[in-house]
Amino acid sequence: MTVLGAYRGLVRDDLGWLNTAGRPDPAETFHRANLPRVGLDDVAAAATGVMCSVALYLHDGDLISNLTFVSAGTAGGTLTNQIAALYSRTGALLAQSADKTSEAWAADTAKTFALATPQRITKSGIYYAALAVAASTVPTLAGTVGAKPFLAGEVNLSQTSGSGIGATAPATIATPAFKRAVPLVIAT
Template sequence: MTVFGRYTGIVRDELSYASDMVRQWLGGADPGAGFYRSSMRRLDAVADTGALTSGVMTSVPIYLRKGDVVSNLTFRSGATAAVTPTNQWAALYSSAATPVLLGQSADATTTAWGATTNRTFALGAPVTITADGVYWVALMVKAATVPSLVGVSTTASAGITANERNLAQTSGSALASTAPATIATPTAAATVPLVILT
């Protein structure tokens, strides 16, 4: 028996509370409404974060279960809207040591993204999860001003004990319309955006 039931990894990396609790009242999701996973509890996502840098991918871990089918990745902007966007996409990466791209949304290019607005990115094709594990959800916006995101700010995003995952990370530079094939050489980020998977 493990501390967190089916989860057998590092205790502080256990993210399933975010996927299980969203089905309760605090998360606001009806369990009969279909598949729903979140990177954090709804009440935890209170900050207006500066989680993005133009042309750089930000990714967050999320615990997914075998059989989950991920079709959409939703983020919510904070008080700052995107100004003159040229590229915008979201992607899902595997649970491998060097995460591999599993699916990407279409590039939303110059589509407006206003303040305090949900933005749902539909993956090019639904992704069926083949094994329980911690996967990565990524967002990239290239714009004169990137939107702020709803989430949390933390000074402890980087792992504290051996082998802990980052709670948020950045990677890549000068990205445009296509997600990288892998998440390579990530850097821990101090802000963790809320993302909802449906």
């Protein structure tokens, strides 16, 4: 028996899919993604003014300047606020984007949010990429469904928090609630 139980391989190899999701040629463009780009469907992000945050594994040394979310079958309607933010594993705000206010968001369209201050990651691990949209119709996002955590130390793959969020991201992810729908996010 090894320290890893019955697993005899390299743990990094077993978890490699977390770091290569959607990366056909990682030498071309640096990015990190929380999901592969296959098997995705139309998922609801969150209600208007509610933040949806998804777990995203980042590496020590990564420089994160942008967060990209991809709308699915439903376009945004009468948009008033659209922000993205990057949070630490503890839920502390690291950086947020400018508010895209009423900028259109069509169906099946990637929207990139530039962080006001690019973040150099100093410790590999789970971070949270968040999106909050205030609109009469919040766009659905490309994503998948995930299970609720059940093992000690697991985190929500997707969660909602807050209400009435407009142009400013909350300082912390307060009282997150598990969300089954897990939107795709790409960090560059």
